[in-house]
Each structure stands twice: as structure tokens, then as C-alpha cells.
Amino acid sequence: MASPDSAPLPVTIRPLDEDLWVAEHPLRVQGMELGRRMTVVRLGDGGLWLHSVVRLIPPVREWFNGLGADGFVVSP
DSSP, X not given: OOOGGGSOOOOEEEEEETTEEEEEEOOEETTEEOOEEEEEXXXXXXXXXXXXXXXXXXXXXXXXXXXOXXXXXXXX
16 A cells, blocks of 8 residues: 555646646645645747746656657756
């Protein structure tokens, strides 16, 4: 049986505009629920700009693969 810490986290990916999305998932730090949000922008050349990347669990990886482009990762 998997422990709660190893269970997949729910991720919500939603479009904000054309070529602009956010992905959100829970983040707990020292018992406080803070949440985490990643912003994804498709650039003019088709590449992606990722800000504050969320945990790359299988559903997120599949979604990225569907976008089909390499890009830049920015970490705060």
C-alpha cells in the first residue's frame, strides 16, 4: 500500500488565454497547505516558457508532450 506522501497529487491545468495556461497542485510545507502554481506561455517560435514548474507527475508530462515544444524554465 502506498503511503500518502507517495500518492499522485491532483493537478489542475487550465487555459487563461490562447497560448497561456496555469497548472496548480497542492503543496504542503511544515503542515501548512500553500499550493503551487506554474505558468506556461507558448512563445512566437512555438517554444514554451515555464515559470515555477510543478512536480512532473505523469499527467503533467503527458500534457507537456501534447504541447510538443522545448523551451525555457524559470524558477523563482
